[in-house]
Amino acid sequence: MQRAALFGSGRDAPMAAGDLGELLVPYMPTIRVPKSGDRVYKTECAFSYESPDSEGGLYVCMNTFLGFGREHVERHYRKTGQSVYMHLKRHVIEKVPGASGGALPKRRNAVLFLDLETNGDLNNDDFEYEDEAKLVIFPDHYEIPLPNIEELPALVTIACDAVLSSKSPYRKQDPDSWEEELQVSKHAKTLVQIDNGVRIPPSGWKCSKCDLRENLWLNLTDGSVLCGKWFFDGSGGNGHALGHYKEMGYPLAVKLGTITPDGADVYSFDEEDAVLDPHIAKHLAHFGIDMLQMHVTENGLRDNNIKPRVSEWEVIQESGVKLKPMYGPGYTGMKNLGNSCYLSAVMQAIFSIPEFQRAYVGNLPRIFDYSPLDPTQDFNTQMAKLGHGLLSGQYSKPPMKSELIEQVMKEEHKPQHNGISPRMFKAFVSKGHPEFSSNRQQDAQEFFLHLINLAERNRIGSENPSDVFRFLVEERIQCCQSRKVRYTERVDYLMQLPLAMEAATNKDELIAYELKRREAEAARRPPPELVRAKIPFSACLQAFSEPENVEDFWSSALQAKSAGVKTSRFASFPEYLVVQIKKFTFGLDWIPQKLDVSVDMPDLLDINHLRATGLQPGEEELPDITPPIIIPDDPKDRMMNHWMEPPDIDESSVMQLAEMGFPLEACRKAVYYTGNMGAEVAFNWIIAHMEEPDFAEPLAIPGYAGVASAGAAGLGAIGLDNQPPEETVALITSMGFQRNVAILALKAANNNLEHALDWIFSHPEPEEESESASDVMDMENNANANILAEAGSEGPRIKDGSGRYELFGFISHMGTSTMSGHYVCHLKKEGRWVIYNDLKVCASERPPRDLGYIYFYRRIPS
Numbered sequence: 001m002q003r004a005a006l007f008g009s010g011r012d013a014p015m016a017a018g019d020l021g022e023l024l025v026p027y028m029p030t031i032r033v034p035k036s037g038d039r040v041y042k043t044e045c046a047f048s049y050e051s052p053d054s055e056g057g058l059y060v061c062m063n064t065f066l067g068f069g070r071e072h073v074e075r076h077y078r079k080t081g082q083s084v085y086m087h088l089k090r091h092v093i094e095k096v097p098g099a100s101g102g103a104l105p106k107r108r109n110a111v112l113f114l115d116l117e118t119n120g121d122l123n124n125d126d127f128e129y130e131d132e133a134k135l136v137i138f139p140d141h142y143e144i145p146l147p148n149i150e151e152l153p154a155l156v157t158i159a160c161d162a163v164l165s166s167k168s169p170y171r172k173q174d175p176d177s178w179e180e181e182l183q184v185s186k187h188a189k190t191l192v193q194i195d196n197g198v199r200i201p202p203s204g205w206k207c208s209k210c211d212l213r214e215n216l217w218l219n220l221t222d223g224s225v226l227c228g229k230w231f232f233d234g235s236g237g238n239g240h241a242l243g244h245y246k247e248m249g250y251p252l253a254v255k256l257g258t259i260t261p262d263g264a265d266v267y268s269f270d271e272e273d274a275v276l277d278p279h280i281a282k283h284l285a286h287f288g289i290d291m292l293q294m295h296v297t298e299n300g301l302r303d304n305n306i307k308p309r310v311s312e313w314e315v316i317q318e319s320g321v322k323l324k325p326m327y328g329p330g331y332t333g334m335k336n337l338g339n340s341c342y343l344s345a346v347m348q349a350i351f352s353i354p355e356f357q358r359a360y361v362g363n364l365p366r367i368f369d370y371s372p373l374d375p376t377q378d379f380n381t382q383m384a385k386l387g388h389g390l391l392s393g394q395y396s397k398p399p400m401k402s403e404l405i406e407q408v409m410k411e412e413h414k415p416q417h418n419g420i421s422p423r424m425f426k427a428f429v430s431k432g433h434p435e436f437s438s439n440r441q442q443d444a445q446e447f448f449l450h451l452i453n454l455a456e457r458n459r460i461g462s463e464n465p466s467d468v469f470r471f472l473v474e475e476r477i478q479c480c481q482s483r484k485v486r487y488t489e490r491v492d493y494l495m496q497l498p499l500a501m502e503a504a505t506n507k508d509e510l511i512a513y514e515l516k517r518r519e520a521e522a523a524r525r526p527p528p529e530l531v532r533a534k535i536p537f538s539a540c541l542q543a544f545s546e547p548e549n550v551e552d553f554w555s556s557a558l559q560a561k562s563a564g565v566k567t568s569r570f571a572s573f574p575e576y577l578v579v580q581i582k583k584f585t586f587g588l589d590w591i592p593q594k595l596d597v598s599v600d601m602p603d604l605l606d607i608n609h610l611r612a613t614g615l616q617p618g619e620e621e622l623p624d625i626t627p628p629i630i631i632p633d634d635p636k637d638r639m640m641n642h643w644m645e646p647p648d649i650d651e652s653s654v655m656q657l658a659e660m661g662f663p664l665e666a667c668r669k670a671v672y673y674t675g676n677m678g679a680e681v682a683f684n685w686i687i688a689h690m691e692e693p694d695f696a697e698p699l700a701i702p703g704y705a706g707v708a709s710a711g712a713a714g715l716g717a718i719g720l721d722n723q724p725p726e727e728t729v730a731l732i733t734s735m736g737f738q739r740n741v742a743i744l745a746l747k748a749a750n751n752n753l754e755h756a757l758d759w760i761f762s763h764p765e766p767e768e769e770s771e772s773a774s775d776v777m778d779m780e781n782n783a784n785a786n787i788l789a790e791a792g793s794e795g796p797r798i799k800d801g802s803g804r805y806e807l808f809g810f811i812s813h814m815g816t817s818t819m820s821g822h823y824v825c826h827l828k829k830e831g832r833w834v835i836y837n838d839l840k841v842c843a844s845e846r847p848p849r850d851l852g853y854i855y856f857y858r859r860i861p862s
Contacts (some may be wrong), residue, residue: 021152027084031062033159039169041067046375049420057089077138091130185268185275187251198223201290209240217241220283221250245269261313304720315848316812323842329393333419335837342444345811345825348836351387352827359465361387379458382425389420418841443818445580467797469493472571474612482557486622494578503539533597555623569612572800577857592819598850608803653679724751805857813853
């Protein structure tokens with residue numbers, strides 16, 4: 001009967017146990033007990049951002065365990081006929097003063113809503129939470145207060161207990177999943193910190209109980225710096241941090257070297273897990289650490305010691321400037337779920353585009369009415385939900401006036417809903433993706449392409465809002481020896497602009513800065529004031545348009561390998577041009593690093609001079625001839641061992657990748673399929689194919705296998721229908737082509753992969769009907785050159801027009817690599833710039849247009 005304290009008392013007259021049993025009899029077959037693997041959504045509506053904190057509370061279906069706000073529960077009842085729901089409501093009430101005049105102790109109700117966060121705006125000395133649960137039977141809205149353990153049938157009681165005690169649906173069930181979503185530590189809010197005068201220096205740490213200088217943890221209670229645990233590979237530490245906890249009981253520690261303005265890695269010894277600490281800035285400040293002045297380095301963290309006008313973190317976030325908060329439709333922030341700022345920044349930009357607004361928010365009633373039985377697993381439903389949350393203004397309201405607050409507090413506090421938590425959206429769009437489903441920071445450009453892929457595969461009828469980004473690229477390849485040319489076209493969604501570092505306008509300052517930096521490093525002094533390279537945009541545009549060498553080019557004119565050059569031009573201009581500045585490269589440790597530069601991006605952009613021209617007078621096309629296939633003298637022996645002649649693979653690149661921890665066979669495949677272009681390119685291939693089931697399988701060269709099959713078919717042994725090898729078909733379909741197109745191309749090219757791709761490009765219209773739209777494209781992590789046009793009978797969907805654009809938004813990245821840091825979005829709305837920094841939405845005073853990473857341009861009407 002201890003649970004009775006968790007619920008408010010029923011407001012209806014009590015019923016006899018027999019009456020309640022008879023009332024529930026017709027509905028008993030529909031009431032389920034959650035089983036292992038069932039997701040119970042008791043903190044968020046499937047169609048909106050209503051929760052138990054909302055005025056109408058949340059209704060949880062006792063059959064599907066989906067949650068619904070007040071305005072959406074009726075739809076679910078009409079669609080499914082499910083009548084029994086558990087209504088959950090959290091009340092925030094003023095504490096009753098005690099006899100001495102002080103407030104009574106806060107009542108603890110954490111058991112009911114484990115995953116519900118407290119309102120940080122409330123003074124916990126004056127207010128407390130009271131949670132209420134009851135069963136509601138539709139359509140009459142008959143309410144049965146809980147718990148009623150003695151009166152309810154046993155099945156109903158068990159089902160209610162299971163729902164109330166269920167874990168968050170966002171905690172991953174798969175034991176092999178990369179990472180579990182971090183939870184807020186139960187110690188974060190009440191952590192006691194000893195005022196012992198300890199101050200932590202910005203570098204030079206050492207374990208206080210041994211000589212280790214790596215894997216060090218700062219205890220947030222007493223400031224002890226101690227080493228972590230020992231790992232099976234010999235790395236780690238001697239476990240002194242854990243020993244200190246066992247001796248003293250101080251629960252939280254932060255890993256030195258992970259502290260950035262965006263957060264830090266915190267571990268709870270008591271909870272035996274990595275946790276979130278919402279008060280980490282305050283806890284670190286106790287020991288003299290200012291998070292805004294810290295950033296990750298190779299050996300840990302150090303003080304930037306940089307003036308505010310130079311610090312990337314402060315310039316991009318416009319720190320030090322009083323920014324006016326913005327409220328209302330289109331000015332809604334998004335909560336950072338822990339390194340989810342890349343998603344927030346991209347989605348804010350996406351839903352500032354009218355075509356996306358119309359496709360999802362404009363069609364919201366139809367999308368919701370025709371959503372599947374589980375709307376949490378439907379892309380269009382979750383896009384409509386997110387778009388409505390951002391654009392409706394329902395979750396972006398200005399603070400109430402003080403007198404209204406006072407009046408409301410006398411009765412019951414109604415929480416102000418400012419900002420939305422994209423937890424359900426992130427869980428769906430990242431499902432099955434090893435990177436986006438983790439809690440690590442990601443590349444916003446990769447997520448943008450991932451989202452475009454999902455929009456393509458889930459388009460509503462013929463409508464696809466991502467077509468506004470879609471354009472055709474004409475690639476011209478010229479044989480340097482014969483001077484003959486070949487023109488091909490492909491589909492792309494963003495323009496990748498290289499950085500012309502050699503064109504920096506402040507080279508002398510950069511050289512002087514580098515000398516000072518090295519001297520300071522050698523003398524262990526603070527680094528000098530940062531000097532950022534200033535790159536003219538015109539130089540980057542020039543670098544984009546210049547020819548590039550084609551590795552391993554086979555000339556059909558010479559019928560031999562030759563030198564070749566490639567130039568790219570726009571065969572069409574998109575309605576919205578997305579420009580990515582290629583700031584990221586790879587360091588010696590193979591961690592993606594960022595080039596900290598300033599590019600004078602223009603407000604008005606004209607790229608009409610990059611319009612493709614096609615075959616020019618006097619140019620001669622390369623013959624449409626595929627390279628000859630050399631069949632071995634003894635096809636039988638070749639059939640017995642397809643890989644008797646090993647392919648040419650750069651073993652040094654293979655070993656570099658293997659040393660990073662990837663399977664050896666996967667490394668060999670990565671180097672082979674990227675044409676021995678180096679470990680950096682092969683690393684990108686690995687990241688794009690890690691989730692494939694045959695990722696670590698031995699390398700099977702399609703060309704060799706194809707010849708073997710052909711030879712065997714001639715002997716009547718196998719392959720009587722000349723069916724292409726399944727692994728080769730799978731490889732082509734993974735590039736975005738349809739299965740029937742892949743089979744046609746392989747048959748035409750004698751099962752040679754390279755020639756099959758050439759055949760596809762030269763035969764844009766397949767002879768067979770296209771398969772479903774869901775198989776059209778899969779470009780989740782492909783670079784531009786790998787985003788290929790689908791071979792659909794409808795042809796490429798483009799919205800060509802003028803190449804004149806105006807800037808309306810940009811996404812900026814702070815930090816040293818895509819694996820860390822923070823993203824912020826700036827958008828131009830109603831004639832002024834607005835900064836979207838997670839939950840904070842403010843009028844921008846100094847938009848840092850020169851420090852952006854991804855820029856969004858809209859076409860200027862002719």
